[in-house]
Amino acid sequence: MSRKTNDFLDKKMQVKLPENLSKDNILNSIDNSKAEVIEISKKKNVTKKLVPMVASLLLVVGLVGMYFGMGLGDKKAPVQNNTSDITDVMSYQSYDKIYERFDKLHKEYEKNYFWDVFLYADEEIMEEDAVADDAVAGNNAAPESSPGNMNNGSTITETTTNKDFGTTNTQEKDVDEGDIIKTDGNYLYIANADNSSISIVDVTGEKMVEASQIDLKDNESVREIYINGNKLVVVGHLQTEHRTENNENYKVYDSLAYVEWDTVVKVYDISDRNAPKLINEYSQQGGYNNSRMIGTKLYAISIYRVNVYNDDYRNACIPEITVDDGACKRIPADCISVIESSESTTYAVITTLDISKKVEPESSAILGECGNLYASSKGLFLCESAQDEKYQEITKIYRFEYTDSGVRHAAEGKVNGYINNQFSMSYDGEYFRIATTFNKVTVDGDSVSMNVEDRVNNLYILNNSLQIVGKVEDMAKGELIKSVRFVGNMAYVVTFRQTDPLFVIDLSNPEKPTVKGELKIPGFSEYLHPITENLLVGVGQDGTMIGTNGDCKVSLFDVSNPYEPKESSVLKVSGGNAYCYSPVANNHKTYITLSDNEFAVPFSIDYYVNNGQINPSGDYYIRYKLTADGLCEVARLRVGDNGSQIMGATYVENTFYVVNNCYENRTYVKAYDLTTNKEIDSIQTAEWRKG
Amino acid sequence: MSKEVNNIVLSAMSGDRDAYGMLYEKYALDMYRFALGICKNTYDAQDAVQETAVAVFKSMHSLRNPDKFKSYLFSALSNTCKKVLSKNNYIVEFEDTGYTDSEIEFSIPVREALDKLNDISKEIVLLSVVGGFKSHEIGKIMDLPSGTVRTKLRRALAQLRKELE
Numbered sequence: 001m002s003r004k005t006n007d008f009l010d011k012k013m014q015v016k017l018p019e020n021l022s023k024d025n026i027l028n029s030i031d032n033s034k035a036e037v038i039e040i041s042k043k044k045n046v047t048k049k050l051v052p053m054v055a056s057l058l059l060v061v062g063l064v065g066m067y068f069g070m071g072l073g074d075k076k077a078p079v080q081n082n083t084s085d086i087t088d089v090m091s092y093q094s095y096d097k098i099y100e101r102f103d104k105l106h107k108e109y110e111k112n113y114f115w116d117v118f119l120y121a122d123e124e125i126m127e128e129d130a131v132a133d134d135a136v137a138g139n140n141a142a143p144e145s146s147p148g149n150m151n152n153g154s155t156i157t158e159t160t161t162n163k164d165f166g167t168t169n170t171q172e173k174d175v176d177e178g179d180i181i182k183t184d185g186n187y188l189y190i191a192n193a194d195n196s197s198i199s200i201v202d203v204t205g206e207k208m209v210e211a212s213q214i215d216l217k218d219n220e221s222v223r224e225i226y227i228n229g230n231k232l233v234v235v236g237h238l239q240t241e242h243r244t245e246n247n248e249n250y251k252v253y254d255s256l257a258y259v260e261w262d263t264v265v266k267v268y269d270i271s272d273r274n275a276p277k278l279i280n281e282y283s284q285q286g287g288y289n290n291s292r293m294i295g296t297k298l299y300a301i302s303i304y305r306v307n308v309y310n311d312d313y314r315n316a317c318i319p320e321i322t323v324d325d326g327a328c329k330r331i332p333a334d335c336i337s338v339i340e341s342s343e344s345t346t347y348a349v350i351t352t353l354d355i356s357k358k359v360e361p362e363s364s365a366i367l368g369e370c371g372n373l374y375a376s377s378k379g380l381f382l383c384e385s386a387q388d389e390k391y392q393e394i395t396k397i398y399r400f401e402y403t404d405s406g407v408r409h410a411a412e413g414k415v416n417g418y419i420n421n422q423f424s425m426s427y428d429g430e431y432f433r434i435a436t437t438f439n440k441v442t443v444d445g446d447s448v449s450m451n452v453e454d455r456v457n458n459l460y461i462l463n464n465s466l467q468i469v470g471k472v473e474d475m476a477k478g479e480l481i482k483s484v485r486f487v488g489n490m491a492y493v494v495t496f497r498q499t500d501p502l503f504v505i506d507l508s509n510p511e512k513p514t515v516k517g518e519l520k521i522p523g524f525s526e527y528l529h530p531i532t533e534n535l536l537v538g539v540g541q542d543g544t545m546i547g548t549n550g551d552c553k554v555s556l557f558d559v560s561n562p563y564e565p566k567e568s569s570v571l572k573v574s575g576g577n578a579y580c581y582s583p584v585a586n587n588h589k590t591y592i593t594l595s596d597n598e599f600a601v602p603f604s605i606d607y608y609v610n611n612g613q614i615n616p617s618g619d620y621y622i623r624y625k626l627t628a629d630g631l632c633e634v635a636r637l638r639v640g641d642n643g644s645q646i647m648g649a650t651y652v653e654n655t656f657y658v659v660n661n662c663y664e665n666r667t668y669v670k671a672y673d674l675t676t677n678k679e680i681d682s683i684q685t686a687e688w689r690k691g
Numbered sequence: 692m693s694k695e696v697n698n699i700v701l702s703a704m705s706g707d708r709d710a711y712g713m714l715y716e717k718y719a720l721d722m723y724r725f726a727l728g729i730c731k732n733t734y735d736a737q738d739a740v741q742e743t744a745v746a747v748f749k750s751m752h753s754l755r756n757p758d759k760f761k762s763y764l765f766s767a768l769s770n771t772c773k774k775v776l777s778k779n780n781y782i783v784e785f786e787d788t789g790y791t792d793s794e795i796e797f798s799i800p801v802r803e804a805l806d807k808l809n810d811i812s813k814e815i816v817l818l819s820v821v822g823g824f825k826s827h828e829i830g831k832i833m834d835l836p837s838g839t840v841r842t843k844l845r846r847a848l849a850q851l852r853k854e855l856e
Binding site: 009010012013014015017018020021022023024025026027029030031287385387391393418439441449450 | 713720846
């Protein structure tokens with residue numbers, strides 16, 4: 001029905017473009033608007049590769065695909081998921097079933113050429129990988145919680161230091177997350193804003209000194225880094241450009257390239273910080289989505305979309321891994337899990353690399369849409385929103401087990417509603433907990449409707465087969481989940497519409513989770529951080545009904561009595577005089593734990609009227625301290641003006657380091673003395689460089 | 692988006708003015724139609740399109756994924772339209788711009804039917820019909836769950852159909 005109506009309306013809405021909006025006029029206004037010159041990106045160097053247009057990307061992949069068969073045979077028997085009622089995920093010994101599926105899809109698409117269906121079907125997944133470049137560091141200062149030496153026993157040499165320094169604020173203590181800044185107490189490791197270099201900065205002396213810089217290749221870019229002993233791991237994108245010829249539509253641009261985004265992992269030996277050595281690298285097809293590191297194992301996930309239009313789709317429809325020596329390997333058939341009910345042409349490719357050894361990565365993939373990652377040391381989960389046959393929103397969950405070599409699919413399940421972010425999930429090895437917001441949809445004949453009042457929030461507990469064993473449903477009618485934190489056997493859920501109810505849910509009986517207490521206060525928290533056993537810090541928006549146009553606040557929630565949670569302190573950031581925003585809302589890694597009772601939160605503050613405030617508009621890190629009387633503000637570090645962006649921060653001993661990206665991709669590292677709260681040093685680690 | 696468009700987006704991202712011109716040309720009419728639907732008069736609509744076109748060119752380098760160009764363009768346009776609307780919070784009827792109404796305006800019944808929708812539904816319809824976006828893309832642009840978009844779109848289209856048939 002809608003397609004027809006769309007076309008009908010489209011016809012009725014035809015107009016002519018007025019002359020003043022003609023291309024030439026717009027280009028003139030661009031010229032006259034004194035646009036800052038945007039320089040040619042370094043990454044734009046077109047690879048001198050001439051591939052006929054027909055072939056473009058997929059032929060290359062296809063040729064490479066002739067390595068078909070390599071890597072087969074050394075894998076364990078396929079895992080058939082029979083733990084769940086709905087056996088929707090299968091893996092096979094050969095690629096035949098996968099070919100069948102793509103044969104069918106290719107035919108359908110040929111018949112029904114809606115190019116946008118193909119292109120945009122997976123955009124929500126791709127969105128994930130665009131988010132990954134915000135990042136940061138610092139938390140859980142205690143060195144014993146450093147993820148480097150947890151798990152698996154295969155630890156690698158640690159450079160020992162007695163220094164107190166920041167580690168990345170991760171969701172799970174024993175699962176490291178990539179960031180753009182890492183430190184080991186002696187050096188800072190920074191992924192620069194130009195995306196093509198990593199700086200190692202010596203902070204042992206009085207002044208920061210750049211010890212070395214790793215320059216990536218022209219077609220590589222860094223998204224996140226990991227530090228594990230003497231290994232530096234870079235996770236990023238690899239651009240493969242394929243030139244096209246005979247491009248009839250745009251003859252002028254026929255020398256330009258079609259770009260394919262793959263994910264690259266590079267491991268450097270940094271025993272000598274002045275001269276990092278590349279010791280291992282590989283790439284996997286598909287744009288970078290997310291990664292985790294547990295012990296010495298790196299798990300990297302990319303999202304690979306198969307182009308079913310291309311006649312060469314059969315060669316492209318199995319994702320490949322390219323290792324160090326340039327050899328391409330298709331992921332073995334028995335390592336590919338196929339979601340039978342899905343018609344998706346998208347894979348989530350998961351590679352596992354033991355960075356302590358010079359080995360090739362283990363790879364597996366799941367064919368079907370799933371791009372949201374949660375990982376604990378006990379299991380890895382991918383999930384995705386979908387609609388069931390009754391048009392209800394559901395989240396499909398796929399559980400993966402860690403094996404000696406990599407991961408393998410173990411179970412699947414689904415719950416009603418959609419998740420907020422990775423913090424909406426938790427797994428303790430036995431039970432998987434997930435909190436969702438569910439928009440109930442009413443279907444009446446041909447019409448489907450939704451009433452905001454019918455929106456509810458749910459929490460589900462699932463067993464290892466991903467069957468629901470316990471649940472709390474219909475919390476906070478009409479509201480949305482804004483943040484969730486699972487701490488031990490408790491779940492804290494913040495929902496919002498006009499006020500901020502904080503729900504305290506006891507999960508100790510998995511079959512009967514119960515809401516113990518509820519607290520209603522203005523505003524809402526977008527990030528919850530457990531600071532002690534009974535105290536939670538909430539960072540979020542202050543209470544107004546105009547959404548993000550308000551102030552920010554930092555609250556301290558006392559949950560010692562779960563039946564009666566209290567907001568024991570609330571500190572407002574601007575007092576209502578400014579538009580505030582905290583990067584923590586989207587990037588939990590920018591929350592920095594300085595010590596057991598001190599932390600720092602970044603804010604961007606834009607005063608409505610600049611009438612000589614002591615602190616003008618700009619970016620701040622605000623330090624908070626937990627005292628016997630509650631939470632108090634210690635200091636405001638003004639770390640940037642309006643032209644910069646806080647990317648991350650960490651600390652070593654008594655010095656706080658902030659990474660700022662400024663205009664034209666310059667990266668600055670600023671150092672602040674935590675006693676005086678004054679800026680004491682600053683260096684520029686990357687500058688926009690012409691290609 | 693086809694590969695060709697993708698290439699051009701990449702060039703435009705690196706500051707190629709002519710490439711941007713080609714992109715603009717491709718989407719200009721749809722942008723204008725969208726702006727006409729949201730804004731109440733042709734001046735505002737033209738202002739919004741022009742302002743957006745200039746601003747997007749200046750911020751092209753921050754676009755990460757060339758596939759997203761069109762979404763990026765229309766989110767920017769949607770924001771600009773709203774800004775323009777709030778700035779000129781008075782009603783200006785379609786004034787003489789040297790064109791006849793039939794050249795610049797949607798057919799009157801469509802205009803009237805559209806105006807009966809609430810702002811959110813109207814924007815969803817315009818993004819779908821004029822912009823050609825899928826519901827999950829509209830969701831991204833408008834910060835709504837895609838299920839909500841689908842529901843609202845379905846309803847709004849049904850309503851429009853009833854009005855227009």
